[in-house]
Amino acid sequence: MSDHGKYRIKQLSIFSENRPGRLMDIARDMKEAQVNILWFTIAEGSGYGVVRMLVDKPEKAYEKLTSNGHVVKFTEVVAVKMEDKPGGLYDLTVMLTDAGINIEYAYGYRNSPSAVLILKVEDIDRAIDSILGSGRSLHDVSHFK
Amino acid sequence: LDEMLVRAELKPEAFTDNINRLNALRERVENRLKNPLNVGATVELVEPGTLPRFEGKAKRVIDKRVY
Numbered sequence: 001m002s003d004h005g006k007y008r009i010k011q012l013s014i015f016s017e018n019r020p021g022r023l024m025d026i027a028r029d030m031k032e033a034q035v036n037i038l039w040f041t042i043a044e045g046s047g048y049g050v051v052r053m054l055v056d057k058p059e060k061a062y063e064k065l066t067s068n069g070h071v072v073k074f075t076e077v078v079a080v081k082m083e084d085k086p087g088g089l090y091d092l093t094v095m096l097t098d099a100g101i102n103i104e105y106a107y108g109y110r111n112s113p114s115a116v117l118i119l120k121v122e123d124i125d126r127a128i129d130s131i132l133g134s135g136r137s138l139h140d141v142s143h144f145k
Numbered sequence: 146l147d148e149m150l151v152r153a154e155l156k157p158e159a160f161t162d163n164i165n166r167l168n169a170l171r172e173r174v175e176n177r178l179k180n181p182l183n184v185g186a187t188v189e190l191v192e193p194g195t196l197p198r199f200e201g202k203a204k205r206v207i208d209k210r211v212y
Contacts, residue, residue: 013162015155017191045164046171047189052162069194071155075162104163120162 006140007128008076009118010058014051015071016042026051026065033057033064038144039109039118054118056145076124079139080131082108082115092117092136099130147210149186151178154193 016022023042030037040053055061058074065072082088089108096103101121108117116139121127131138153174161167171188178186 013160015160015190015192017195043164045167045190048167048191050162050164050167069192071157071160071192073160073162 004125004128006142007078007138008124009054009079009139009141009144011075011077011118011120012051012053012055012058012061012065013073013075014053014065016049016051018044018048022049023051025068026070029064029068029070030055030061033060035061035064039107041107043105054144075120077118077120078124078127078131079143080117080119081137081139082117084110084113084115088115089117092131095130095134095136096127099126101127101130147184149182149184151175151186151188152191152196153188154196155190157193 014026016026027037034057036056038054038056040051043050043052052075053061062072062074080092082092093103101123104120104122106117106119108115110116119127128138151174159170167190171190174188175186178188
């Protein structure tokens, strides 16, 4: 499939020491750059964390954060449109399991009236093919602008 | 037994979003330090540019042992 690119969502991953004020620094950068945070979490490492964020202007956020000395990487994820009803996650995971697709991590949020499941997988193109091939839909990058 | 805390700045190119890989990197450095130092070393990854730089004589080791 030639349009994989539009389904590869750029998530920001930021290395952060585990000490007071680090999240505040990141949030200040986003405020100053006028970047809206759509979703974020902090994954806990050993004495540090990795802040993961979806934002409306990833390139602008990246530029601002790196110019202030943060260690930042883009991580590509896919955003699956989910029906907001019981069993939706189960059905999806059955399909992914059957396709041999391993999920590195995932998170979800409600996007009324539906829901969004973000997946980080090893082989993103294969995951895109499998999800679309199963009749499901993905949000493309325009959804996060 | 003495224990030593080693703070190491993470190179941006070594950063990965994968927590397991970051922990493995930290553990690899700990293991590499263990033999030559002969003391247990706990490595803490910190952000680049956050460790103090000194002009003149560097003081990179702080001994907190109580005798």
